[in-house]
Amino acid sequence: MKKENAKLQQELEDQRRAISEVEGEIKTLQSNLTLEQIHAKRSKLANEVEEMEKKLEKLREGVTLVRPEDRKVIQDAYLEKINQWRKRKRLFKDLWDAITENSTKDLKEFKEELGLEYDEDAGMSLQSFSDLMPNGKKRCRGQ
Structure with a gap:
């Protein structure tokens, strides 16, 4: 057993x-994959390649995607916004320095108490946005 x-x-x-x-x-x-799935995937990828080749061909032909006038308008608006940002940042700094000039409080605590955030605290940098402007047009004076 x-x-x-x-x-x-x-x-x-x-x-x-x-x-x-x-x-x-x-x-x-x-x-x-089954043979049917392979054929379906192959045809889908072939279509994607064809579309991308058409786009590439347009770019190789030198097609202007953005008209120079539109580009100029956008660059001017961008430059204006950067200048406004710079002015407001300077105004805030001047006011903040005047307010905290004789303060006995810790400035970090006071800033947190008021709920203020600097650009750097939010991960933003005016310089990095200024560097995006072509041809060295960093500042526009007289505006």
């Missing part, structure tokens, strides 16, 4: 191993 039980246990273990191998093979086969 013990020999028969041991033999059955061994057969059970062999069957489990065989089942495990078959399940692994099934998972591998299921993770692969």
Whole structure:
């Protein structure tokens, strides 16, 4: 009886191993794409490549995407905003210095108490935005 039980246990273990191998093979086969899926994906990628080649061809032909007049208007508006930012930053600094000139409070605590945030606290830098202007047009005086 013990020999028969041991033999059955061994057969059970062999069957489990065989089942495990078959399940692994099934998972591998299921993770692969079917021929229909491969054809669908191939045609989708071919369409994307065709669209991108058309865009690239337009760019190679020298098509002007933004008219020079529009570019000038946008650059002028951007420069104006940067100048306004610079002026407001300077005004705030002058006012802040005047307010805190004789203050005995810790300036960081006072700033937090008032809920003020500097540009740098918010991860912004006026210089990095000024550097985006082409041709060295950093400042526009007289405006």
